[in-house]
Amino acid sequence: MGSVERAVVDYDMIIIGAGISGINAAYRVQTELPGYSYTILEARDAIGGTWDLFRYPGIRSDSDLHTFGFPWRPWSKPKAIADGESIRNYIKESASLNGIDKKVQFHHKVLAADWSSQEQQWNLTVDGSGEKKDYRAKFIIFSTGYYDYNEPLKTTIPGLENFQGTVIHPQFWPEHLDYTGKKIVIIGSGATAITLLPSLAEKAAKVTMLQRSPTYILALPAVDPSGDWMRRWLPAWMAHTLVRWKFLVLPFLFFKFCRAFPNAARKVIRKGTEKVLPKSMPHDPNFNPSYGPWEQRLCVCPDGDFFKSLKTNGDVVTDTIKNVTSTGIETSSGKTLETDIIITATGLKLLLAGGAHITVDGSPVDISQKYMFKGAMLQDIPNAAIVIGYTNASWTLGADSTALLVCRLLKQMKKRGETSVVPTVPKGEKMKDMPVLNLNSTYIDKARGQLPKAGDVAPWQPRSNYFTDYWVATYGTLSTGLQFSKPAKKVN
Known part of the structure; x- marks a missing residue:
């Protein structure tokens, strides 16, 4: 036929x-x-x-x-x-x-x-x-x-096949996963990991972000105070226009500042980070990237939620993975991170x-x-x-x-x-x-x-x-x- x-x-x-x-x-x-x-x-x-x-x-x-x-x-x-x-x-x-x-x-x-x-x-x-x-x-x-x-970025994690717990990539999050009271390790330090940690910490027993290298994190207000004022007192069209232009111009100027004066920008970001870090968490090496600001994308956490979670049951470990065992992760420096769930937030x-x-x-x-x-x-x-x-x-x-x-x-x-x-x-x-x-x-x-x-x-x-x-x-x-x-x- x-x-x-x-x-x-x-x-x-x-x-x-x-x-x-x-x-x-x-x-x-x-x-x-x-x-x-x-x-x-x-x-x-x-x-x-x-x-x-x-x-x-x-x-x-x-x-x-x-x-x-x-x-x-x-x-x-x-x-x-x-x-x-x-x-x-x-x-x-x-x-x-x-x-x-x-x-x-x-x-x-x-x-x-x-x-x-x-x-x-x-x-x-x-x-x-x-x-x-x-x-x-x-x-x-x-x-x-x-x-x-359909497919996340492939990354080599030594011994991951040994792990007897749950392994998740954020791109394919299980709809009905119950992580209440669980110990969780997030591998990665990008925007996804920084978003996940404070949210998971609300229910989990402990959430650790294991990063090979740190990233810059800015704590910014979730609600812009000046925008809130403009929306309250100005006509809607005018408020929308002014708020939009503010968010067009100021981040652009900050990006230019970071690229033109990386050392000065690094100091500004460090000062802001140290203000919101818990005293028990050292700035170095956990929040001191080896690259200049905006050589990689800066991460934002609204109302400093990421840093707030570090004062409760959140943690950051800067290290490399030596091996994954049936119950956790052994790092190159000799630490053992016991965990029930491993989240591979390693990129797209x-x-x-x-x-x-x-x-x-x-x-x-x-x-x-x-x-x-x-x-x-x-x-x-x-x-x-x-x-x-x-x-x-x-x-x-x-x-x-x-x-x-x-x-x-x-x-x-x-x-x-x-x-x-x-x-x-x-x-x-x-x-x-x-x-x-x-x-x-x-x-x-x-x-x-x-x-x-x-x-x-x-x-x-x-x-x-x-x-x-x-x-x-x-x-x-x-x-x-x-x-x-x-x-x-x-x-x-």
């Missing part, structure tokens, strides 16, 4: 992923490009992306919601650092209020995407609830985040485009060999954007810059009758390769061979800050580094 031909569904735009980036892109498309047909293909069964997937205790943002939230629907709650459920509900409500939720096709995972120069369109192979489906689109936006939803496995197989006219694309155009599009790949946010600011800021740039680009192409645009590095152009993500975190270092590249020449330079990128997306040139095509003229 011959194969059954599958129906093909056509759209002007296909957005891949219904997380915060995908919902934002959809809003920009339907407001900036009225008349464009679009859909969102979501591999999972819910809107929210990371905020629907991650359900570990205490999950919260590590960026303020005044900038992490959508610019077109200001975050109105008092807490600047919000819990995961509040963020998940906010994303879903934002989608529903704008009719975006009606455009989402759940359980639709993009397996492959092939650009056809002859047809001037993308041909997508999609797994829709176990059934192979075909879609066509003039333009696609990969709003899939930057890590693997990076994965771009949701793992889809991308080809151009049938030829596979190696993303790691491509430069990023203005942090939004990939060299030699037509009519496609890939959303990568900031490492030193809220992810949504970078996502919105990308969405605005794409919409402006499509408006120009429609006006000029063009059907495709492809970022192209001129022949003979000499560039120094630069990382597209400017942090030296372990999980980023391990993914260097998978991430695209940035260059030291515009428009291939890595993103620097939201203010510059917003200006570029709104007013910058749309000619340098891009090649445009029009439909071929028919010959009679």
Whole structure:
């Protein structure tokens, strides 16, 4: 029997992923490009992306919601650092209020995407609830985040197979786990570990964060006092605008201060940490990183909850693991940490485009060999954007810059009758390769061979800050580094 031909569904735009980036892109498309047909293909069964997937205790943002939230629907709650459920509900409500939720096709995972120069369109192979489906689109936006939803970062922990207790990775937290009265060791020192410790300490007998190297932790108010005052006395639109600008400008200035004057910044952070540390907990080596502030992402704990837990049943041990036994962990310095549960908060496995197989006219694309155009599009790949946010600011800021740039680009192409645009590095152009993500975190270092590249020449330079990128997306040139095509003229 011959194969059954599958129906093909056509759209002007296909957005891949219904997380915060995908919902934002959809809003920009339907407001900036009225008349464009679009859909969102979501591999999972819910809107929210990371905020629907991650359900570990205490999950919260590590960026303020005044900038992490959508610019077109200001975050109105008092807490600047919000819990995961509040963020998940906010994303879903934002989608529903704008009719975006009606455009989402759940359980639709993009397996492959092939650009056809002859047809001037993308041909997508999609797994829709176990059934192979075909879609066509003039333009696609990969709003899939930057890590693997199905597999965490692999790390070698000697003797872990010996452990007779429970081993958990935060990415796959057991829904009904009861850790009341248990002894817990969290391996890692990043944002996830610093979020988990105070939350677990509320029920557990003891929670120890075992770190190979420390990170910088800032204790900030959960509710911004000045923002609370503005919301009470000023019109809502004015209060939202002023609070948002405050959280745009001050963290940016602090980041610049840290990178320009690392020793001074280190002293400022140390002074703040020593104020909230219990007297029994030494600052060195537990809170004295070997790197400068903002060489890796700074961690935030609202109202100093992390440090408060160290005054009760929380602990920090800076050491390396010699071996895991059936009942605990032996460290290289000779300590034994008895535990019932081991949590491997050791990072995320990076994965771009949701793992889809991308080809151009049938030829596979190696993303790691491509430069990023203005942090939004990939060299030699037509009519496609890939959303990568900031490492030193809220992810949504970078996502919105990308969405605005794409919409402006499509408006120009429609006006000029063009059907495709492809970022192209001129022949003979000499560039120094630069990382597209400017942090030296372990999980980023391990993914260097998978991430695209940035260059030291515009428009291939890595993103620097939201203010510059917003200006570029709104007013910058749309000619340098891009090649445009029009439909071929028919010959009679």
